Amino acid sequence: MKYLDDTTKAMLKKVAFDEKQEHSASFLATDWDVLDTHSAEDGLEILPIGTALDKYEWLRELFFTLIEKDKDTYVKEVASSDVLLGYFIRIKAGVKISLPVYTCYMINSDKFTQCTHNIIIAEENSELHLISGCTANAHIVSGRHLGVTEYFIEEGATVTSTMIHSWGKEVEVYPRSAAHVGKNAKFISNYVAMGSVKKLQMDPLAVIEEGGLGEFYSVIYATENSQFDIGSTVILNGDGASSEIISRVVSNGGEVTTRGKIVGKHPNGRGAMACNGLLLSKKGYIHAIPELLGQDPRLELSHEASVGMISKDELAYLMASGIEEEKAKSLIIEGFLDLKIPSLPDYLQRQINAIVKETKDFETM
Template identity: 40%
Template sequence: MQKHPSDPVKNLRDPDPRVVSEDRELLDRFVPASDIGSGWEPFGENELGRLRHVGIDLAGSMRAGTFIQSNCNVARCECTASGVELLPITEAIKRYDGLDGYLWRLVEKDEDVFTEETAAHLDNGYFIRALPGERVVYPVQACLYMRNENVAQRVHNVVVAEEGSELHIITGCATHPDLTTGLHIGISEFYVKKGAKLVFTMIHNWGEEVHVRPRTGIRVEEDGVFLSNYISLKGVKSVQTYPTAILAGRNALARFHSVLVAPEGTLLDTGARVVLDAPGSRAEIISRTISSGGKVLARGHLIGRAQKVKAHLECQGLILAEQGVIHAIPELEAHVADVDMSHEAAVGRIAREEIEYLMARGLSEEEATSTIVRGFLNVRIEGLPPELDRELQSVVEETRLGM
């Protein structure tokens, strides 16, 4: 694997002492996954169903490879397609000389309490690499599963799409159906080399009292494409995620789509940041969020630092319950004159006018509302398996009934 020059990403988060102490307190509340032991029991039927709902198909016939980690144990790591390499990260670190140049290059070790914890006590994670010029047809599926109550899972993932390759990944993150609380820390670093394409679809289905702290960095080289889809439709205590993509080469492209539902008791602090560092690079951040009682922070930050970049940010939020909160925070930052950057944000209830438009076509008020909510969440998601699509529909239905 070739080394490459990589620019370390500056810590863009404010080191607020209050936040640090809250983070520390959160971390101390849970038992490290490594303390749970490495015994392995096969998945029960209810667990398999849970995995299917986050896009993980254990029959795996339509998958290029499968990685499943439960707590700190790698339950499965197998690769059926040629042209793609799949390893537990601990293996990859051994095999590739510490993954020098790839590990902790896009996320800083000392960014916060969670990165420090993962750097010091790694449970595992995946390493996925598409070999140069290889177009991997089926997606690689990866599942990070928390099986026991009150555990802190610390994961580090590295994905490399080598020059001219194409790779699709479906990551399903879930907890045991009976589990209520836990902490998931996931450090992820994505390297999209020259002319490569990486499509990353992440589906979350956590327990209702689970805290989730992904820390993600992406680097896209010349003519590279990075597409991210993030779907979280079920209740979770808190998610705090803010991936940063650096478009380092000419005409690089990054697109972040998220579809989020925050039921009562859920806090989703989400968004994405893209640094457009090379001429002709493009970025798009689109979020569709629904609050059925919970709170959503929909962030987005586009930083234009090169000529002829084009970037767009869009936050659409629908509030379906009285106590719901959606806070859209779009930021545009241009450092040169010749940039085309825009944003639009709209947050509110379903317009009465839209409901009545459908009622004039014969739909009842309930049917009209449901049609609008379904349409709102109908973001085209590349490579979504049918099971997941059905899940999306049923959650929309539940969301509607919970209004």
């Protein structure tokens, strides 16, 4: 790996990318430069996307098959970019990797627009854990990150994808992702954003085939002048397909719209949504938009949503125990954002919790 200064290393650690952390493979890019790509495991391949396209002619046929090139202006910009930046990850059939793959994109030049396109393939009965960090370096005032990611998860495979964002007050971010989840396969998607961003908008799509499972979890802490529009769309496309969409949102002056949509097309499908929001300031808002569409009478779909303030009873209890008010509020927020993810390995759950605790000095206005 190329030399990284201490400031850059500190910013990368905020999104869980640490060169000293034990891992099975890694990828790191700043602006257009790929600084590191390597795999330490047999059966697990990771390459810069340009190298992968030169190596595998068939890969070109997968490009923009789950996300159409003309989906929106941001995807069009990625598709027409003069520079091809991204990674290709493939885990071979039957291979199960316990250590995570770490990837990271960093904006390192002010007013830079970074366009990326990633392809992840999990072959039959394989297992992969991916941790993706995205950030802007400390000196960055403004910039844009546009990302396209396509997941191909074959029969019986499991992919856990954890995306951790830490941007900046004037950075705009438009990730676009889609997953095809094969028969009896699993896709667990976790999203964590704990800092300022000018605007972030995304709505990942998952198409779940027979007996497959798609789970989406998000944890958002939105500071003043931040704007988040996040969601997940799941299509239960096979008999017995199931999904869960859960989000925890704290707005401390930020504007947050959280969406969820589950479409059930076949019998025995199950889907549930839950969005819980904690509003700390009148300067921001939380807008929860759950949507269910059932197209078969033998489906089971449900949703719930809530937005409220810090519990006065909880606050009084902690203060009665001798904890100062601001510290008590901070502990309540930290506990609220401590989202337990049933399908996540313990070490990944601990890593997400650590990221949340890094922002433990929450201002409560």
